[in-house]
Amino acid sequence: xxxxxxxxxxxxxxxxxxxxxxxxxxxxxxxxxxxxxxxxxxxxxxxxxxxxxxxxxxxxxxxxxxxxxxxxxxxxxxxxxxxxxxxxx
Numbered sequence: 797x798x799x800x801x802x803x804x805x806x807x808x809x810x811x812x813x814x815x816x817x818x819x820x821x822x823x824x825x826x827x828x829x830x831x832x833x834x835x836x837x838x839x840x841x842x843x844x845x846x847x848x849x850x851x852x853x854x855x856x857x858x859x860x861x862x863x864x865x866x867x868x869x870x871x872x873x874x875x876x877x878x879x880x881x882x883x884x885x
Contacts, residue, residue, distance in 0.1 A: 831869070831870065834873075839851035839876065842881050842883045843880050843883045843885075854872075854876060855869070856869075859873075
């Protein structure tokens with residue numbers, strides 16, 4: 797993988813999201829790209845860059861344990877974003 801291919805704009809993630817949806821039999825609404833990127837950005841900027849993947853994983857875990865509905869995903873993401881925005885080490 798080249799460095800250029802690792803820095804694609806968010807819109808370029810559509811093909812990757814489509815592949816994930818196909819591989820795991822997910823619907824379009826199951827992969828909210830903008831929400832996940834917003835969550836990752838807030839964690840990276842509000843906490844530290846390595847907090848982004850951990851935060852997105854935890855939001856997914858929390859949403860799954862709550863039932864996994866789109867609302868559960870939005871709620872978990874909002875809670876993580878809120879925590880990251882108020883974070884002071």
